[in-house]
Amino acid sequence: MAxxxxxxxxxxxxxxxxxxxxRPLEEELVAAFRRAVATAxxxxxxxxxxxxxxxxxxxxxxxxxxxxxxxxxxxxxxQALGLRPGDEVITVPNTFIATTxxxxxxxxxxxxxxxxxxxxxxxxxxxxxxxxxxxxxIVPVHLYGQPADMDPILAVARKHGLWxxxxxxxxxxxxxxxxxxxxxxxxxxxxFYPGKNLGACGEGGxxxxxxxxxxxxxxxxREHGQSKKxxxxxxGFNGRLHAIQAAFLRIKLPHVESWxxxxxxxxxxxxxxxxxxxxxxxxxxxxxxxxxxxLFVIRADRRDALQQHLTSERIGTGLHYPLPLHLQHAYRSMxxxxxxxxxxxxxxxxxxxxxxxxxxxxxxxxxxxxxxxxFYRG
Ligand SMILES: Cc1ncc(COP(=O)(O)O)c(C=O)c1O
Numbered sequence: 182m183a184x185x186x187x188x189x190x191x192x193x194x195x196x197x198x199x200x201x202x203x204r205p206l207e208e209e210l211v212a213a214f215r216r217a218v219a220t221a222x223x224x225x226x227x228x229x230x231x232x233x234x235x236x237x238x239x240x241x242x243x244x245x246x247x248x249x250x251x252x253x254x255x256x257x258x259x260q261a262l263g264l265r266p267g268d269e270v271i272t273v274p275n276t277f278i279a280t281t282x283x284x285x286x287x288x289x290x291x292x293x294x295x296x297x298x299x300x301x302x303x304x305x306x307x308x309x310x311x312x313x314x315x316x317x318x319i320v321p322v323h324l325y326g327q328p329a330d331m332d333p334i335l336a337v338a339r340k341h342g343l344w345x346x347x348x349x350x351x352x353x354x355x356x357x358x359x360x361x362x363x364x365x366x367x368x369x370x371x372x373f374y375p376g377k378n379l380g381a382c383g384e385g386g387x388x389x390x391x392x393x394x395x396x397x398x399x400x401x402x403r404e405h406g407q408s409k410k411x412x413x414x415x416x417g418f419n420g421r422l423h424a425i426q427a428a429f430l431r432i433k434l435p436h437v438e439s440w441x442x443x444x445x446x447x448x449x450x451x452x453x454x455x456x457x458x459x460x461x462x463x464x465x466x467x468x469x470x471x472x473x474x475x476l477f478v479i480r481a482d483r484r485d486a487l488q489q490h491l492t493s494e495r496i497g498t499g500l501h502y503p504l505p506l507h508l509q510h511a512y513r514s515m516x517x518x519x520x521x522x523x524x525x526x527x528x529x530x531x532x533x534x535x536x537x538x539x540x541x542x543x544x545x546x547x548x549x550x551x552x553x554x555x556f557y558r559g
Pocket of ligand 1: 253277322371372385537
């Protein structure tokens with residue numbers, strides 16, 4: 182959820198500026214579109230296969246299968262790992278609902294555990310305490326671009342024979358103890374929604390596998406369960422990656438490293454510029470992490486008033502996420518009331534995402550920081 186500028190005005194500092202990212206790539210993007218029109222290659226095909234190879238290599242994964250969205254990637258990953266009705270999957274309540282709706286849609290049951298206060302990612306101790314005989318899998322979410330603390334999570338998985346799917350939708354190029362995320366669990370799901378750190382010009386996603394030979398079920402699920410044309414092993418989905426999106430992604434992929442460095446520069450500047458404001462906390466990069474700052478999320482006293490103040494100064498902001506999943510109407514039947522996950526619940530009332538994109542200028546960062554300082558001095 183992002184706050185736009187007051188109606189009729191353009192944000193002086195947008196929350197996200199994709200136009201700035203696309204401007205230097207415009208000729209290449211348009212040429213890719215022309216190629217697709219000229220060859221009438223729109224869905225699947227050579228562009229998709231080439232992107233899958235290049236993306237797997239960039240992550241250090243054995244294999245990659247491109248799909249229609251990050252949500253498809255999660256659902257296909259869970260199904261490929263054999264999720265069955267009655268099976269429980271453990272994840273966190275402070276994530277986008279795609280992480281969990283894909284569990285239910287794949288036939289499983291969601292079991293939430295709270296997050297670590299500092300990193301806002303899965304608390305490994307809470308995970309260890311939540312495993313039951315029905316648990317089959319764990320889905321750590323590398324939220325905001327910060328990897329979850331994977332070693333203790335993987336230890337719990339090994340101890341109980343559980344699979345692990347990393348939700349890496351917000352964490353392209355992030356690293357955990359110098360290992361790339363996406364290769365730590367059995368499978369990982371990525372989103373290429375336009376605003377992500379690697380975004381298509383439309384929907385897109387991918388499943389990657391650490392080991393070779395595990396993605397055939399995903400390949401089938403994305404294409405109506407077929408093993409070859411019109412021969413269906415199971416029912417599946419229309420979940421293919423479009424060739425045009427794969428072509429756009431191939432143009433953007435080589436820039437992800439420099440964009441990530443840009444995001445890290447912006448985060449470092451924010452840290453300096455916001456230093457000494459007692460009413461806010463800036464995000465902490467865990468000692469084990471290369472945080473890729475998909476989002477720069479502060480926690481703030483009087484958060485709602487601060488957000489309104491920034492909106493009035495034409496500074497775009499967002500809330501990720503305003504209502505924890507266990508308190509959503511969609512999950513009322515779980516019967517998890519307020520107080521069940523105190524770390525997530527308290528954070529939801531305080532968190533505020535500031536403008537974050539690689540091209541954000543130092544002067545714009547100063548402007549945001551000055552606006553925040555003025556609000557608290559007010
Ligand atoms: C943590 C997380 N998981 C999954 C998704 C789903 O990705 P998509 O929007 O590509 O379906 C998102 C996208 O917002 C996300 O942020």
